Amino acid sequence: MTRGIYLDGHATTRPDPRVVAAMRPYFEDDFGNASSKTHPYGWRAEEAVTRARSQVAKLIHADPKEILFTSGATESNNLAILGALRGHSERGDHLITAATEHPSVLDVARAAAEQGAEVTILPVDGRGRVDPDQVRAAITARTVLVSIMAANNEVGTLGPIAAIGALCKERGVLFHTDAAQAIGKIPIDVLESGVDLLSISAHKIHGPKGVGALYVRRKNPRVLLRPMLFGGGQEKGLRPGTLNVPGIVGLGMALEIARNEMAGDSKRLAGLRDRLQKGFLDRITDLVINGDQEQRLPNNLNVSFSYVEGEALLLALDGVAVSSGSACTSEKREPSHVLKAMGVSDTMAQTSLRFGLGRFNTEAEVDAVVERVAQAVERLREISPLAQAAKAEGTEMVQSGSVHNTAPGGPREAGA
Numbered sequence: 236m237t238r239g240i241y242l243d244g245h246a247t248t249r250p251d252p253r254v255v256a257a258m259r260p261y262f263e264d265d266f267g268n269a270s271s272k273t274h275p276y277g278w279r280a281e282e283a284v285t286r287a288r289s290q291v292a293k294l295i296h297a298d299p300k301e302i303l304f305t306s307g308a309t310e311s312n313n314l315a316i317l318g319a320l321r322g323h324s325e326r327g328d329h330l331i332t333a334a335t336e337h338p339s340v341l342d343v344a345r346a347a348a349e350q351g352a353e354v355t356i357l358p359v360d361g362r363g364r365v366d367p368d369q370v371r372a373a374i375t376a377r378t379v380l381v382s383i384m385a386a387n388n389e390v391g392t393l394g395p396i397a398a399i400g401a402l403c404k405e406r407g408v409l410f411h412t413d414a415a416q417a418i419g420k421i422p423i424d425v426l427e428s429g430v431d432l433l434s435i436s437a438h439k440i441h442g443p444k445g446v447g448a449l450y451v452r453r454k455n456p457r458v459l460l461r462p463m464l465f466g467g468g469q470e471k472g473l474r475p476g477t478l479n480v481p482g483i484v485g486l487g488m489a490l491e492i493a494r495n496e497m498a499g500d501s502k503r504l505a506g507l508r509d510r511l512q513k514g515f516l517d518r519i520t521d522l523v524i525n526g527d528q529e530q531r532l533p534n535n536l537n538v539s540f541s542y543v544e545g546e547a548l549l550l551a552l553d554g555v556a557v558s559s560g561s562a563c564t565s566e567k568r569e570p571s572h573v574l575k576a577m578g579v580s581d582t583m584a585q586t587s588l589r590f591g592l593g594r595f596n597t598e599a600e601v602d603a604v605v606e607r608v609a610q611a612v613e614r615l616r617e618i619s620p621l622a623q624a625a626k627a628e629g630t631e632m633v634q635s636g637s638v639h640n641t642a643p644g645g646p647r648e649a650g651a
């Protein structure tokens with residue numbers, strides 16, 4: 236079985252060979268438990284964990300003491316939100332988040348609401364952006380935490396993190412950001428941006444699955460987290476359980492590579508993404524690029540191909556690994572909650588594919604994908620009654636979104 240061209244980099248990424256090489260010894264001779272204080276096996280494991288903690292801290296300008304290792308961004312999001320609500324319950328019980336967050340934030344918000352918290356879910360505009368003024372207006376005397384993602388995993392829109400961080404500081408409210416997609420793609424500085432809690436996942440940035448981190452600010456203000464798990468006291472008791480040493484080493488290496496190579500990598504990714512986008516716009520009519528055209532991840536492209544069902548397009552796209560909507564919710568086969576929140580109709584949302592480029596993609600792959608998508612869209616439209624009817628009438632399907640295209644070669648701005 237050939238696996239095909241991998242363009243599903245928002246779901247997961249290929250571990251960098253340097254990451255795999257760094258992890259390997261910790262599966263072999265250096266297999267010790269980082270909590271074992273009585274022998275070199277333990278010491279070597281602990282050294283590796285200490286090194287990884289600095290590697291993670293350095294990328295976001297944090298202190299290593301402010302980094303907790305977790306099983307990934309899902310756990311980090313859970314711990315940040317529930318842990319901060321519980322730890323700061325003397326202040327209140329109000330949480331503010333947004334409609335386009337990852338399920339590991341939105342479902343936590345729902346769980347918190349069931350447990351009695353007051354939850355405000357802010358809307359977004361047609362490009363998927365949260366308005367900082369709406370965040371400000373939603374803050375009450377009982378607000379404990381604002382949780383707004385740094386970059387969206389479906390449409391790539393960046394959150395106005397610095398603006399929200401500043402206003403949270405002003406109002407004395409904690410600010411959490413899910414940076415699973417942003418880490419290693421855009422520079423993030425927790426001091427400059429006023430972030431108090433930040434979630435990281437290794438496997439979204441060419442590291443291993445099942446490991447991540449949570450940044451927890453220690454001063455100005457000191458975040459008081461309450462743990463979700465109880466046990467052996469690791470990670471200051473905030474996240475007990477034997478540390479995943481090989482995974483943590485992989486996370487550290489992935490983030491060190493990101494820190495050294497992000498500038499060049501992101502530029503190259505944006506070049507590939509723009510090539511993919513231009514290829515589609517040149518070859519395919521009636522498409523909409525979803526998300527913000529300026530404040531966006533360099534590696535994301537989310538496109539609605541009018542009249543073509545996304546699932547059918549996926550099947551027709553033999554040899555291209557992409558996803559329709561979000562991989563995390565694709566089992567539900569419901570239109571994407573992100574596109575819905577942006578005002579995209581269910582019909583158009585169902586024609587959407589998400590492309591996620593990564594470090595190992597090439598121009599030749601991008602060109603091959605443009606070709607295959609263009610051919611598949613053309614074939615599917617030939618047998619789509621809707622497409623044929625629209626063609627006969629000379630109408631077009633337009634929706635809220637950033638760019639749509641009715642004639643090859645000519646993108647133009649649509650109302651957001």
Ligand SMILES: *Cc1c(COP(=O)(O)O)cnc(C)c1O
Pocket residue numbers: 245246306307308309310337339384386387388413414415416435436437438439445446447
């Ligand atoms: C992938 C992802 C997560 C979940 O991360 P895991 O490490 O897989 O648990 C959370 N938030 C966003 C934005 C993501 O893209």
